[in-house]
Amino acid sequence: MLYTMNDRSFNIEIEKMSKDEKAGLARKRATAKRRDQILEAAVMCFLERGYHQTGVRDIATRAGISLGNLYNHFRGKHDVLVEIAMLERRDLERFLVILSSGSSAPAILKNFIGAYAKYLAAPENVILTLEISSEAIRQPDIAQLFVENRAMLTDALEAIVQRGIEEGDLRTVPDPLQASQLIIEVLEGSAYRSVLSETPMTAIIGCVEDFVMSSLLAQQ
Amino acid sequence: MLYTMNDRSFNIEIEKMSKDEKAGLARKRATAKRRDQILEAAVMCFLERGYHQTGVRDIATRAGISLGNLYNHFRGKHDVLVEIAMLERRDLERFLVILSSGSSAPAILKNFIGAYAKYLAAPENVILTLEISSEAIRQPDIAQLFVENRAMLTDALEAIVQRGIEEGDLRTVPDPLQASQLIIEVLEGSAYRSVLSETPMTAIIGCVEDFVMSSLLAQQ
Amino acid sequence: MLYTMNDRSFNIEIEKMSKDEKAGLARKRATAKRRDQILEAAVMCFLERGYHQTGVRDIATRAGISLGNLYNHFRGKHDVLVEIAMLERRDLERFLVILSSGSSAPAILKNFIGAYAKYLAAPENVILTLEISSEAIRQPDIAQLFVENRAMLTDALEAIVQRGIEEGDLRTVPDPLQASQLIIEVLEGSAYRSVLSETPMTAIIGCVEDFVMSSLLAQQ
Amino acid sequence: MLYTMNDRSFNIEIEKMSKDEKAGLARKRATAKRRDQILEAAVMCFLERGYHQTGVRDIATRAGISLGNLYNHFRGKHDVLVEIAMLERRDLERFLVILSSGSSAPAILKNFIGAYAKYLAAPENVILTLEISSEAIRQPDIAQLFVENRAMLTDALEAIVQRGIEEGDLRTVPDPLQASQLIIEVLEGSAYRSVLSETPMTAIIGCVEDFVMSSLLAQQ
DNA sequence: TATGAATGAGTATTCATTCAT
DNA sequence: AATGAATGAATACTCATTCAT
Numbered sequence A, B, C, D: 001m002l003y004t005m006n007d008r009s010f011n012i013e014i015e016k017m018s019k020d021e022k023a024g025l026a027r028k029r030a031t032a033k034r035r036d037q038i039l040e041a042a043v044m045c046f047l048e049r050g051y052h053q054t055g056v057r058d059i060a061t062r063a064g065i066s067l068g069n070l071y072n073h074f075r076g077k078h079d080v081l082v083e084i085a086m087l088e089r090r091d092l093e094r095f096l097v098i099l100s101s102g103s104s105a106p107a108i109l110k111n112f113i114g115a116y117a118k119y120l121a122a123p124e125n126v127i128l129t130l131e132i133s134s135e136a137i138r139q140p141d142i143a144q145l146f147v148e149n150r151a152m153l154t155d156a157l158e159a160i161v162q163r164g165i166e167e168g169d170l171r172t173v174p175d176p177l178q179a180s181q182l183i184i185e186v187l188e189g190s191a192y193r194s195v196l197s198e199t200p201m202t203a204i205i206g207c208v209e210d211f212v213m214s215s216l217l218a219q220q
Numbered sequence E: 001t002a003t004g005a006a007t008g009a010g011t012a013t014t015c016a017t018t019c020a021t
Numbered sequence F: 001a002a003t004g005a006a007t008g009a010a011t012a013c014t015c016a017t018t019c020a021t
Helices: A019-049 A056-063 A067-073 A077-099 A105-120 A123-136 A140-166 A176-196 A202-216 B019-049 B056-063 B067-073 B077-099 B105-120 B123-136 B140-166 B176-196 B202-216 C019-049 C056-063 C067-073 C077-099 C105-120 C123-136 C140-166 C176-196 C202-216 D019-049 D056-063 D067-073 D077-099 D105-120 D123-136 D140-166 D176-196 D202-216
Strands: none
Touching (some): A019 A056, A019 A067, A019 A077, A019 A123, A056 A077, A077 A105, A105 A123, A105 A176, A105 A202, A176 B176, A176 B202, B019 B056, B019 B067, B019 B077, B019 B123, B077 B123, B105 B123, B105 B140, B105 B176, B105 B202, B123 B176, B140 B176, C019 C056, C056 C067, C056 C077, C077 C105, C077 C140, C105 C123, C105 C202, C123 C140, C123 D123, C176 C202, C176 D140, C202 D176, C202 D202, D019 D056, D019 D067, D019 D077, D019 D123, D077 D105, D077 D140, D105 D123, D105 D140, D105 D176, D140 D176
16 A cells, blocks of 8 residues: 555664664654655645645645645655655555466466456555656656556566466467556556446456456467 | 547538528637637647646637637636547547448457557547546546547447357457457557657557457457 | 836827727726836835845735736736836936036036936935846846946946047046946945935035046146 | 955964863864854855845855754854954955055055955955845944944045145045045945946956046146 | 754745626 | 736745754
8 A cells, every 4th residue: 555654674773873873863763754744645635636736735734744844855746746656666566476476377367467456446546546647748757657667567467478478378479568568557447447437446357357368368 | 630620510501591690600600710729729738738737828828819718718727628528529439430330340349449549649649638537537527528438439349349249250258348448448558658658559559459359359 | 216107108199099999098008007006116115125025915015906917017026126127217318418418528527416416315216226236246137227227327428528528628538438437336336325324415425526526627 | 355264363372271171162163163164155155146045054055064053153144144244344454454554645545446456356245245235225233334344444545535635645625534435436336337247347447546546636 | 063854934926717898 | 709907816835943852
C-alpha cells in the first residue's frame, strides 16, 4: 500500500553513539516522519480532488502543519507528486517477488494477474496511477519515473514469458517484452473501467485472466 | 479527426424559406461556426497545456474572440470539455462502419484493430482521451459521456465476437462484452505507452494484433 | 506635477461620430481614467512606503478597484512603476520651455535652476525620483527611461551652455554636456539632502545657484 | 574597501591574561569573525539583488551559517543594514586623512576629489550607498547614520574651504558648509550616473574637478 | 553558539465568471 | 452576438522571525 510510509532504516547501531549523534538522529527521524505525514496527506488530497484541484494549503492543513513549513520539507507541490510517484515503486516490489518464484510460467502469470488485480481493486491505487499518468504527459521527470516503474514490472514479466516459451508452456509470441506490457495494460485498463463503471474488479478479473492466458498458453 | 468541426446539417431545404427564416438561419450558421472555432481552440489548448492549465482566456484568445463572448456560446469551461467529449463520438462512428461490415469476424477484428490503432497513432487523440478520462473520474457527466462513447464501440465489438463464436471462427470466450472491452483497453493502453515512450504506434501494433487474435481465434 | 493625469486628447470632433464610435470612445476614456486612478494611487503608495513595501493590493485598494481588475489595466507591479517613470517625462517638459527661451545663457540658467529647485522642493518629487533611481540599478527598462528623461534636460542644458560660451557669457568649459549633467546632479543631490535633513530647499537654493554660476560664468 | 572587515582591535595585551580570560577572548574573536562573515555576505547580497530582494536566508546561506544562527549575531535584517551603514564610516576615514593634510586648500581639494572619485569608481560603493540612501528615506536610524557619515566629510571639507578663503586661495563662498556638501553631491551624483550609463568614472572625473575648482578658486 | 523546523502573514499573479454597454 | 472591465477567491510560493533542541 502506498500510504504506509517509512520510519525504518534508522534502527541500526544506535547504541554506540555520542549524545550529539543521537540528537541528530532523532531530528532526522522526526523530519522523515513529517515528510511522510505530508506525503500521506497529499495522497489523500490528490485522491479526493485531483492533483490540480488540490492546493498546497490543503495538503499542509491536512498534514496538520503550517503552509510555510511544507516548504521546509519539499521544494514545492510538484516535488510532492514526484515523491509520491517514487513511493509507488515500493508498492510494486511485492509483485517482483511473485514474479521471481520458481513455479511454472503459467502458474506465475496467473498468480501475478490475480495479485495485481487485487492491488488495482483498490480505487485509490487506480486513481493515483491515473493522476500520475496524466501529469506524466507534460512533466518529463514524472514520465521517467512512471516509465521506470513500469519497466520494473514488464522486465520481470518478460523473463517469465521468455522462460514459459523455452519450457514449452507458452506459445512463441513475437515479442515477449511487448506481450508483457500488454498484460499490464489490459490489467490497468480494466481497473480504470471498474472504477468508472463502479463494477468491482472481482467481477472482471476472471475474464481478464482468461483473455491473457488464452493468448499466451501454448496449444496442447 | 476531432478537430474538423461541423458546418453541415444546415444545407437542406434552404430554398423554400422566408427572408426572416433565412436571416435566422444565417445567424444560426454563424453561431455554430463560432462554437466550432471555440471548440477547436479549446482542443488545441487542452492538448498543449492540459485542461486545468488552460484558462478560459487562453481559449477565447486562441479562438479569436473576446473573453466575455465565449460565455455567450458555452456555459463555462466545463461545458466546453463536455462538448469536446461529445464530439469524440463522431470520430468513433467510422469504426462502427468497419464493425458492421459483412466479413468474417476475424477479418473484421483485424481490420478494426488496424484502423483504431491508426487513429490512436495520432498523439493528440491519445492525449485528449487521457485528459477526458482524467476528468471523468470526478465529473459524473463526463464519466457518463465517456462510458457511452466506449459502449458504442464495445457493443458493436461484442456483436462481432458473438457472431465469430457462433460461426466457429472465434473460441467461446466466457463473456464477449468483457472481451470486447479488453480489446479496446489493450489498444488504448498501448497508445498511451507509445506516446510516453515516444515509440511509434506502428512498431507496436503488430504485437497487439497478435496478442488479441491469439486470445480470440478458435483453435483449429 | 506628476499626479495630475491625462483626460484630455479626447476632446476633438466628437460631434460627427456614430453611436457605436461614441460608445467606444466613452469606454476608452473610462479606461484611461482607471489607469490614471491606479497610477495616482501607486504614486501615493510608493511615496508613503516605497516601491518594495507597497503591495499590489495596496495600490488596488487605494485606487478603489479590485485587485484582479488592476491586472486588466497593467501587466503587473513593475509595469505600473514603468508607467510612472514615463509620466515623469511630462513633468520635465515645462523645464524645456524655460531652456528654449531666447534670453542670455546666464539668465536662462538662473531661471532654470530656480524653477527646477522649486520643483524639487516638493519632497514627493525627490522621493519618487530616488525610488525610481533605486530600481533603475537592477531593472534595465527603468534605467533606460531614467537616462532618457535625464537626457532631455541635459541635452537642452548643453545647448544653452554651448551658446553661452559662444556668446562670451560663460567660460569655456571642457565639456558642455558633462557640465550640464553636473548641474542637474548638484540640484538633485541638494534636494535629497534637503529631504533627509528636513532643511527646506529654499534655504539651500541660493548656495546652489552661486556654486553653479560661479563655476560657469566667464570672468569679466 | 567596505568588505574587508575587522579582526583587529583584539591584538593588544593578550599575553597577561588568565586562562579563562583567554578562552573568553577567543570566543569573542570567533564571534566577531562570524559577524564579519555575515556582514560580508550581506553586502554581497545587497549589491547583487538589493536590500529588499535579499532574504535573510540568502545572507545566512552565503555566510555559510544556518538561518537561525544569524539571529544570534544580529537582531534582524534591519540591524545588518545598520551595521553596514556604520562600517561605511571606516571607509571614509581615509579621506579625513587627506583633508587634514597641511597643503594649500586647492591642492587638498583636488587631491580629495581625485581620491573620492576613485573610491566611487567601484560600482559596489555607489550601489551600496544608493541602497542605504534609499532606506534612509523611511528608516530614521539609518537616516541618522547616513547624515552623520556625510557630516564627517563635509565638516572636514568645510574647514578646508574656510581656510582656503582665509588664505586667499578660494573665493569667498556664501556658505562654506553648503559648498562642501555640494562638492560631495556632485561627486556622488556623477558616480551614480557613471554606473547607470556604464561610463567609467575616469572619463568623468576631469570635468567634475574642473567644475568644482572653477567654482571655488579665487579669481587671480 | 548552532541548527533548521515551525509559523502565519505576506508576495505577485491568475482564475472562472459576471455584467454593463 | 460581442466586448473587455470588474470581481474576489484562489494560486503557488516567500518572508522575517521564533523556538525547541
